[in-house]
Amino acid sequence: MTLYVNLAELLGTRIEQGFYRPGDRLPSVRALSVEHGVSLSTVQQAYRVLEDSGLATPKPKSGYFVPVSRELPALPAVGRPAQRPVEISQWDQVLELIRSVPRKDIVQLGRGMPDVTSPTLKPLLRGLARISRRQDMPGLYYDTIYGVHELREQLARLMLDSGCQLGANDLVITTGCHEALSTSIRATCEPGDIVAVDSPSFHGAMQTLKGLGMKALEIPTDPLTGISLDALELALELALEQWPIKAIQLTPNCNNPLGYIMPESRKRALLTLAQRFDVAIIEDDVYGELSYTYPRPRTIKSFDDDGRVLLCSSFSKTLAPGLRIGWVAPGRYLERVLHMKYISTGSTAPQPQIAIAEFLKSGNFEPHLRRMRTQYQRNRDLMIDWVSRYFPTGTRASRPQGGFMLWVELPEGFDTLRLNRALLGQGVQIAVGSIFSASGKYRNCLRMNYAAKPTPQIEEAVRKVGAAAIKLLAEERATD
Amino acid sequence: MTLYVNLAELLGTRIEQGFYRPGDRLPSVRALSVEHGVSLSTVQQAYRVLEDSGLATPKPKSGYFVPVSRELPALPAVGRPAQRPVEISQWDQVLELIRSVPRKDIVQLGRGMPDVTSPTLKPLLRGLARISRRQDMPGLYYDTIYGVHELREQLARLMLDSGCQLGANDLVITTGCHEALSTSIRATCEPGDIVAVDSPSFHGAMQTLKGLGMKALEIPTDPLTGISLDALELALELALEQWPIKAIQLTPNCNNPLGYIMPESRKRALLTLAQRFDVAIIEDDVYGELSYTYPRPRTIKSFDDDGRVLLCSSFSKTLAPGLRIGWVAPGRYLERVLHMKYISTGSTAPQPQIAIAEFLKSGNFEPHLRRMRTQYQRNRDLMIDWVSRYFPTGTRASRPQGGFMLWVELPEGFDTLRLNRALLGQGVQIAVGSIFSASGKYRNCLRMNYAAKPTPQIEEAVRKVGAAAIKLLAEERATD
Incomplete structure (x- = not known):
């Protein structure tokens, strides 16, 4: 360290x-x-x-x-996941979350939805409409397998901010970050292989491992500085003898769900480890542009000198998820990623790609990002304040340095699955902690979204979560 | 038979x-x-x-x-593919095709692009623009994993025409037919499994098998009536002893590339075979709505009484491929397909789904289909006529009963890869036959697209293909 x-x-x-x-x-x-x-x-x-x-x-x-305004909740404890590769479970609970349709009568704190109501998005919507009216109808044709060239050019420029010097031809557009992750995993691993992941970890990436027949090795992760390099090194050493670890999959910037930014020196050290043990790194940077500090943090990819990092990202958190536009910078795995992208969706829809390229080119992206970063940082403080006020004594919470997700830890033994069931009748939904673990750990944790502009309804929803938690805890103690 | x-x-x-x-x-x-x-x-x-x-x-x-107007070229011979499961090759040639960007100076006869210039598509474009201007911005939100409900309702109605009685909840929207096929294959097969395919067969489906670590067993296929049931039965019997065949993947309606419609009795017989040997059927119906006969042919799915048929389709051939909207009716494999769809792209973009649902609901789809079917049938006759006139004597050609693809067979030993290279300098591209075989057969065949309204430029392009073929044949004979 x-x-x-x-x-x-x-x-x-x-x-x-x-x-x-x-x-x-x-x-x-x-x-x-x-x-x-x-x-x-x-x-x-x-x-x-x-x-x-x-x-x-x-x-x-x-x-x-030391700030006086409020006493911050303590940080979540470092997780103690299983010290061996495990089959990934929890699909039922993920399905429950993604099955949900936006409903006016439910405050949805569980999903990874950004705020899409900002007026800074208007030029993008106008662009989408304009493309549908163009005489040459570019939105109707097959795109090339790489994606729209103008967008890749804009992305190459954007990625300079994270320290990456790449050309348009080093990038492949994907149908959201999901496709970037799944093509990357398939390009680097075979069924039966093991992938080391941060823990807690993004459920989408873990379900991808599950679906492709791979196992996850969860590495303890610090809520301020990220994946433990010591534990990872130990795992890689053991792997030499018994486990075929092929890749490390992690989210070092504005981590989902913990919100930390991994310090630069630790990113470099992680890359050195990967080089020493010759494994690929699948880096999820989907929240990286939403860092509260400026300039935005560097990616591990920006230090990559032998093409072993596959950087995955999308506009789902910075613009809107419904556009389904992501990208991957696959380094030495380009050909494999192209094949995997072809068999996954053939090609990506051109209309939103063209609209986003125009949005970036006209200089509309930076002002939008600035506005969203400020809003999310302010909302973070408010959300932490609400948790301090409304949640049971002893509740711990993360200190996100970017993005719009708060990780909350209730006393050991608490069951957030029961909490979520109790809340559904009250018009609130949260993401249960267990979906962020391959083996269903973190049952006493939950993740809440604080992207939307604060309203009395949202504060009331958070209060309900806290009150329901207090009630469940009291019941548990009474039956003990 | x-x-x-x-x-x-x-x-x-x-x-x-x-x-x-x-x-x-x-x-x-x-x-x-x-x-x-x-x-x-x-x-x-x-x-x-x-x-x-x-x-x-x-x-x-x-x-x-017997028609007097012209003498039709003879039908292509029934292929004689390898009588054993093979690893799929030909990725390089597929990549060459899908890498290509639409260029004004190249007549692209190789790709599966429909004509998207018809005025009957205008309401769809207006719909796309309208959705971008809606106050509730439905295009920006995450869709549910199943896809937009209104579209699934419209699809369930549409599928009545092919004899399918399904509800909206039996359908999952996908990002094009590619995603429908790849989720279906992954839902029914494991790496190492064998899938029986028609031969020649759609290269996208075969590349998916390759990418997922499966092998293809190519079954001889008649250019008028489809996959040989005798050969398939023999393969399934052998499979019991030595090969784990898990699924049959085929395109029975307006087949790509051969254009035949498999007779109804043979569809039923195929399903009976699949039931007897307990294998799944992955049915690609992407050209089914473009049958030249009315009413459109039934699908194998329409006879399915135990949920073993996964019907895959999309609007890429009937409306426009750039929309990337397809669907799958996965029968008993629904849960597995949902998981595979989640890990592949998370969810599908809502904006084009809503626009297509409105287009169907307003009754705009049928008139559009009628117009396109008539245009494609007329173009087919013209294209066959051009092949008769401009191609070497002895050239054989398919008699498509729907869609917009002609399969052309040149004398044995002819190399269409060399032909395509010769043509690129002349501003024409075709699809080489070898990509339609797992093991690179059909090198003497090619596929040409006749979707676009005939122009002197297109006739000239076809003439160039024929002239280049005649020249290459003469050269080959000279060096013999």
């Missing part, structure tokens, strides 16, 4: 354990530098991590303070 | 061998009935097959005649 992460964790623990109280001034950068024998910039980096996690607030010319 | 097919083949052979000459009156229905000891209706059915194949023309009150 790098020095600044180490230091940030040390300070974070002290704050959370009450060693420093709300309102207290934290030690100065200089004092910490002397105390721990590290450089000033290392301390500054550590404070930035704490700031992103809401544990420290800078005041101009006076240093860092 | 049923009686009428037998009789049709007998008469067809006599006509093609010159026993009856152009302009000759063919034996009366009564005479044939007596001669062959079959019922009058059997003879009538046989004449209908000959009529569809262009070998007989009825004249009111005078009986059937």
